[in-house]
Amino acid sequence: MRVLPSGSTALLVELDGLDEVLGLYAALTAEPVEGVVDVVPAARTVLLVTDPAVTGLAAVEQAVRQTTPRSGRRDGGELVELPVVYDGSDLADVAAHLGVDAAEVVRRHTGTEWTVAFCGFAPGFGYLTPDGEPWHVPRRSSPRTKVPPGSVALAGEFSGVYPRESPGGWQLIGRTDVAVFDVDREPAALLRPGVRVRFTEVR
Amino acid sequence: MTLHGGHVTGRAASQGGATRSLTVLATGPLTTVQDGGRPGQGALGIGRSGACDRAAARLSNRLVGNPPDAAVLEVTLGGLVLRTGADLVVATTGARCSGAHNAPTVLRAGRELRLGLPPTGLRTYVAVRGGIAVEPVLGSRSTDLLSGLGPPALSAGDVLPVGEPTAPMPGVDLAPVPDPPGGEVTVRVLPGPRADWFPAEAAAALTTTAWEVTGESNRIGLRLAGVALERSRAGELASEGMVRGALQVPPSGQPVLFLADAPVTGGYPVIGYVEDADVDRCGQLRPGQTLRFRGAVAPR
Numbered sequence: 001m002r003v004l005p006s007g008s009t010a011l012l013v014e015l016d017g018l019d020e021v022l023g024l025y026a027a028l029t030a031e032p033v034e035g036v037v038d039v040v041p042a043a044r045t046v047l048l049v050t051d052p053a054v055t056g057l058a059a060v061e062q063a064v065r066q067t068t069p070r071s072g073r074r075d076g077g078e079l080v081e082l083p084v085v086y087d088g089s090d091l092a093d094v095a096a097h098l099g100v101d102a103a104e105v106v107r108r109h110t111g112t113e114w115t116v117a118f119c120g121f122a123p124g125f126g127y128l129t130p131d132g133e134p135w136h137v138p139r140r141s142s143p144r145t146k147v148p149p150g151s152v153a154l155a156g157e158f159s160g161v162y163p164r165e166s167p168g169g170w171q172l173i174g175r176t177d178v179a180v181f182d183v184d185r186e187p188a189a190l191l192r193p194g195v196r197v198r199f200t201e202v203r
Numbered sequence: 204m205t206l207h208g209g210h211v212t213g214r215a216a217s218q219g220g221a222t223r224s225l226t227v228l229a230t231g232p233l234t235t236v237q238d239g240g241r242p243g244q245g246a247l248g249i250g251r252s253g254a255c256d257r258a259a260a261r262l263s264n265r266l267v268g269n270p271p272d273a274a275v276l277e278v279t280l281g282g283l284v285l286r287t288g289a290d291l292v293v294a295t296t297g298a299r300c301s302g303a304h305n306a307p308t309v310l311r312a313g314r315e316l317r318l319g320l321p322p323t324g325l326r327t328y329v330a331v332r333g334g335i336a337v338e339p340v341l342g343s344r345s346t347d348l349l350s351g352l353g354p355p356a357l358s359a360g361d362v363l364p365v366g367e368p369t370a371p372m373p374g375v376d377l378a379p380v381p382d383p384p385g386g387e388v389t390v391r392v393l394p395g396p397r398a399d400w401f402p403a404e405a406a407a408a409l410t411t412t413a414w415e416v417t418g419e420s421n422r423i424g425l426r427l428a429g430v431a432l433e434r435s436r437a438g439e440l441a442s443e444g445m446v447r448g449a450l451q452v453p454p455s456g457q458p459v460l461f462l463a464d465a466p467v468t469g470g471y472p473v474i475g476y477v478e479d480a481d482v483d484r485c486g487q488l489r490p491g492q493t494l495r496f497r498g499a500v501a502p503r
Contacts, residue, residue: 004396007448007476012396025246040245040444042468047444049245052479119248120442120468123350126248164351183340183352189247 003061006047011057013046013064018117018129021046023069025118025193030070033063041118041193043127077115077194082161082180083202084110084152088172094137094154105173106201108133109152114159114197119189124163124181126191135159143169150175152199159199161191221289221312223333223365227357228315231282234357235346235422236335237328237463239272244341245444245467252347255422255463255486256326259297262380263330266294266307268372273334274344276357278327280489281320283357285329287312291365292332292372298324298383298487305378307332324383324487336366348422349464383487387413390481392496395450396443397472402435403501409450409475410496414458418490424461425485427494431456432474442468448477450496460494462486475500 001024002014015021025041032039033048035055040047050060086106095102112132119126137154144167147153151162153170162168163181180190191197227234237260240253254260254277261271276283281300287310294307298321302308310316318327337344337354346353357363398406414427432452445451445468449461453471460477461469462485475496477485488494 005394005476006396006445006473007393008479009448010444010446010476012443014396029246038243038245038251040467042443043441045441045443047245047446049242049444049446118468119246120466121248123249123352124247187247188341189249193246 001065003064008057009052010047010049011061011064013048015044015046018043020069022115022117022194023071024064024067026070027067028064031067033060033067036060042120043118077196079113079196079198080190081198081200082152082176082178084174084176084199085202086174088152088174090140090171091173094171094173097137108135109159109173110199110201114199116191116193116195116197117158118193119191122163122166124189124191125160126180126189126193126195128159128191128197129157130159137171139169140171143167147172148175150177150179152176223291223367224288225291225331225335225363225365226286226288227359227361227363228284228286229282229359230357231278231280231318233279234283235277235348236274236337236354236357236363237277237345238274238343240345240463241341241343241347241352248467249341249352250347250350250465250467251447252343252345252350252353252464254328254345256297256328256483258483259326260328260330262305262378263294263296263328264334265373266296266305266375266378267292267330267332268368268370269330269332269334270369273330273366274337275331275335276329278318278329279325281318281327283316283318283327283329285316287314287316289365294330296328296330296378296380298327300327305380306376307372323385325489326487331365332372333366333368336364347464349466383484385489385492387493387495388484388488389495389497390485391478392450392475392498392500393478394500395473395475397440398474398500400434400436400440400472401432401452401474405432405434405474406500408432409458409500410498413493413495416488416490416492416494420488420490422462422464424459424465425488425494427458427460429457432458434472440470440472442470444468445473448479448482449473450475450477460485
């Protein structure tokens with residue numbers, strides 16, 4: 001664990017990888033550190049944002065260093081099922097890249113459980129990592145200016161669902177009718193860090 | 204603050220019959236509703252947002268007896284015209300437009316509040332006793348221009364509901380705070396998480412040269428122009444969390460100083476952070492003004 005400075009109100013904790021991030025994030029949300037107002041996981045880091053009126057950065061750093069990360073990132077997270085119509089415009093390209101046919105891409109995508117590692121890019125956009133074989137799919141060489149909401153996509157080692165229309169460079173393999181982000185729902189974001197996801201095919 | 208009994212009282216704000224509302228007649232270049240923002244939701248990809256100049260927004264609320272993070276109007280470069288539906292107590296802070304400033308005033312029913320062009324500073328805050336009472340989104344009434352959360356920016360014809368006062372008037376006539384300065388502004392800088400991605404020359408250039416605030420700046424951040432800050436390390440950085448005040452260096456070498464609507468995570472190295480208490484002043488900088496950083500970002 002490396003603790004890096006991030007100004008007068010935050011600390012950035014750098015870790016070896018996603019599993020360590022999920023473990024530390026789970027521990028810090030289960031037992032919050034006093035004066036920490038936000039905990040933001042990412043691919044290799046966890047940002048701790050403090051309220052300077054309540055605590056100091058030195059105390060927070062000490063508390064984080066004494067935190068025991070939760071092992072087994074996939075224990076007990078809520079399971080969300082997302083029905084998907086696999087008719088994305090990039091499905092054939094993804095299949096070609098993986099050297100399989102489209103049906104095999106769908107079989108692999110629905111055949112594993114995924115875990116939300118972290119969110120970013122837009123409110124409610126979760127970066128999903130598979131329990132099984134890792135995926136490696138390049139981004140599109142030119143991003144789309146408009147990706148429709150509900151698009152199910154792949155890029156790098158992650159899968160994701162676009163919460164709303166936005167530009168995007170991920171490979172689109174399908175679409176779901178489930179609103180992954182809805183400000184009038186509690187919780188607004190379906191795909192929160194630690195949530196497990198199972199994709200099912202709608203024919 | 205001067206604390207001798209104010210001539211403005213809470214009674215003026217609650218006369219029966221009239222509608223506690225403000226009708227927007229003109230907005231100027233950009234007027235949004237802002238409050239304390241959406242803290243604690245970064246893990247969902249939801250940024251903090253809130254007033255760009257938090258100190259000015261809180262002061263405007265204190266002057267009218269509101270909780271410090273009640274919703275106010277953030278007016279960019281003046282131009283706002285409002286008409287009241289009832290007698291309301293208002294106060295403006297931040298960039299000084301015209302008339303009473305840093306002082307509560309009664310705006311009689313049917314009268315207009317008109318903000319001209321401020322001589323210095325960029326953002327004026329208008330607090331109204333009782334607070335702007337538009338519907339909150341995810342716990343806040345702030346407009347986040349990056350994520351699109353919160354109410355849309357104001358348009359002429361909008362009618363803004365005003366809440367009921369919850370506390371007595373503070374009895375303050377005037378808050379003697381300085382106006383945001385024009386010209387060059389100096390703020391304190393601290394090390395960022397990726398200062399070690401830059402050679403000593405870049406770290407030195409950051410704190411020894413002047414940075415021009417460009418016209419590409421907005422509530423998300425100030426795009427600065429100056430010496431190109433070259434990296435000493437190649438390669439990609441996995442996106443990582445950041446907060447307002449971050450000085451991020453994209454491949455162009457021209458840093459971005461993130462403000463209220465900063466993204467939750469970013470994929471370019473953050474060389475330094477502006478001291479949190481100084482970030483508010485950065486939210487008052489206009490295109491063409493210069494910014495200097497005092498301090499050091501060398502890795503500890």
